[in-house]
Amino acid sequence: MIDFVRGTDQQYEDLKAMLEDNLCHVFKNCMLPPGCSRTSGRIGFEKEGDTYALFIDKGITCSNRRASSLFRDWIAEGTLRFLDYTDMKEFLRSLNCLY
């Protein structure tokens, strides 16, 4: 996950291009932030029409006090959906405070 959290604009553009096939792209062994019940997990991305979905393995909990409510919702539900790609990118980058 840290790779996405600290990804460059170019890397995000590459990811966006990858998602144009409307398939779910899963990245395994993503390092989760400290305080999570697991050290690594799977993260998935998918473009759904004009919106974007962000997946994570279910069953992960986080005791990190700096975790936002949106991050906690994400690991609780396993899915977040964003109106825009920039919103998803912004959310992932906001997780930098957890590392």
Added chain:
Amino acid sequence: MNGITIILLLAVGLGYFFYQKYRGLLNGDGDSNMGIGRAIRRKMENRVSNTRQQQSSPTPYQAGALNREPARYVPPASATNRPGRPLVPASRENITEMGPMIYFANNRHGSSDKEYRFNYKKVGDSWRAYIIRTPGWRGRDSGLAITHRLHDTQGHYVCWDRPVNTLKDMQTISRIWADSIQEYIATGKRFG
């Protein structure tokens, strides 16, 4: 010679006859005359040997599985709400609900909270954007009329002056609404 004597002689004769015929089986001499015990034992050994041979060699399925490319779609455990989803995306023409959807409003004034959440539902022939979350109003008048919201049994939704026929249009409208609300919260500037 009475009958009993005849019977005894016959029995001895038959016994001698069969002994001569099947003597090889009992003694295990040669393949054609293998002892019954040894023949059965060899069959059992062959069967065991064949079984072990099968277990050591990968089955076509296993070999195929080992050589198979990793599945491109590996549904994470989180995707339990999408069981059996095919790789080819399903048609979106029949969708009547989508969400919750997150949007970060344009934030010209650097507010700490700019997160909005909508749930889109088709009611009749028109789409609605139900408002699940807004930032705090920070003391602004949150009346429905001022904030351009309507209300039904499912909650507050974004007000628009005409039916919205497509989900895409409703998503665009909800973005505009969220940006306007964000500006209103920061500055008090009303819109609409």
